[in-house]
Amino acid sequence: MSYYKIMGFDKEPFSTNPDPDFLYLSREYDLALTNILIELRLKRGLSALLGDIGTGKTTLSRRLVKELCEREEFVFHTILNPTFENEKEFLSSLIQNFQIPFPQDLASQTVPGMRDAFEKFLLHKNLTDRRTVVLLIDEAQKLSYETLESLRILLNYETNEFKLIQIVLFGQLELYSKLLVISNFYDRIDFKFVLNPLGLEETKEMISFRLRHAGYKDARPLFDNDAVREIYYYAKGYPRGIIRLCHKCLRMLTMSRTATTVTKDMVTEVVQKESDVQWNPAIVQQKKSS
Ligand SMILES: Nc1ncnc2c1ncn2[C@@H]1O[C@H](COP(=O)(O)OP(=O)(O)OP(=O)(O)O)[C@@H](O)[C@H]1O
Numbered sequence: 001m002s003y004y005k006i007m008g009f010d011k012e013p014f015s016t017n018p019d020p021d022f023l024y025l026s027r028e029y030d031l032a033l034t035n036i037l038i039e040l041r042l043k044r045g046l047s048a049l050l051g052d053i054g055t056g057k058t059t060l061s062r063r064l065v066k067e068l069c070e071r072e073e074f075v076f077h078t079i080l081n082p083t084f085e086n087e088k089e090f091l092s093s094l095i096q097n098f099q100i101p102f103p104q105d106l107a108s109q110t111v112p113g114m115r116d117a118f119e120k121f122l123l124h125k126n127l128t129d130r131r132t133v134v135l136l137i138d139e140a141q142k143l144s145y146e147t148l149e150s151l152r153i154l155l156n157y158e159t160n161e162f163k164l165i166q167i168v169l170f171g172q173l174e175l176y177s178k179l180l181v182i183s184n185f186y187d188r189i190d191f192k193f194v195l196n197p198l199g200l201e202e203t204k205e206m207i208s209f210r211l212r213h214a215g216y217k218d219a220r221p222l223f224d225n226d227a228v229r230e231i232y233y234y235a236k237g238y239p240r241g242i243i244r245l246c247h248k249c250l251r252m253l254t255m256s257r258t259a260t261t262v263t264k265d266m267v268t269e270v271v272q273k274e275s276d277v278q279w280n281p282a283i284v285q286q287k288k289s290s
């Protein structure tokens with residue numbers, strides 16, 4: 001039986017899956033989400049959300065998808081791994097994923113033919129159906145310069161008032177330098193945002209939010225204040241690190257016969273075990289040779 005069931009939770013509180021229901025909307029996440037939604041509503045074209053590894057970009061993108069699903073006006077598609085061989089492969093994927101009826105075999109089509117079909121689709125959706133077409137791209141740091149150029153061309157499709165396609169990029173920090181190189185693409189980003197790691201107070205709130213969301217109802221905190229401070233210190237406020245430590249601490253707590261709260265010492269022990277055993281090849285080597 002999983003530790004969280006033993007502890008009486010309905011769901012696993014510290015799973016590392018990007019579950020949007022477990023997203024704690026600190027001021028910064030809320031600001032990012034609200035502004036992206038405004039950009040989409042106003043059809044301003046291009047938004048970019050950057051953040052270091054494990055800061056919550058994918059989870060925020062899933063939360064955005066949830067918001068879009070609840071609103072009739074949006075037609076959207078998410079690209080999770082934007083590695084395309086060339087523009088033709090990229091446009092084929094758009095045509096297929098937006099289910100654009102295409103009379104001929106896609107493989108035999110030319111790039112201009114595909115661009116035309118996509119532009120017609122955008123015009124129809126925006127002007128006839130009064131919908132907003134959104135393309136979300138996660139892991140956007142993987143976009144090639146060729147695909148970025150192709151996105152730039154799509155952003156040229158516009159009316160006098162608005163862009164016909166709305167693009168939201170979610171990418172690690174290296175995307176920034178990539179975008180800077182293409183200044184005519186960078187210039188088009190209407191909303192830019194960088195997700196920073198959480199502060200100490202936010203770390204505390206996020207832990208308690210996730211516990212409550214998983215079904216924890218007790219008034220007694222499961223992590224004492226010093227434990228939270230220690231988790232924050234080791235994870236440096238990065239959500240993925242915080243979650244991993246919390247998960248391991250709770251597992252340790254389940255195994256303890258006496259403790260009912262995660263303490264600072266438990267966090268230290270978890271961190272030590274993590275660094276000694278799992279991530280130090282020298283130790284594995286030592287054990288093998290002894
Ligand atoms: N604000 C938050 N509230 C609660 N959990 C969060 C928050 N931000 C991130 N997480 C959790 O942290 C973990 C990592 O988040 P996520 O995978 O979204 O990060 P990422 O920025 O996409 O990472 P990568 O750069 O590796 O793609 C997930 O389990 C996610 O649920």
Ligand SMILES: [Mg+2]
Nearest residue numbers: 057058059139
């Ligand atoms: Mg991600």
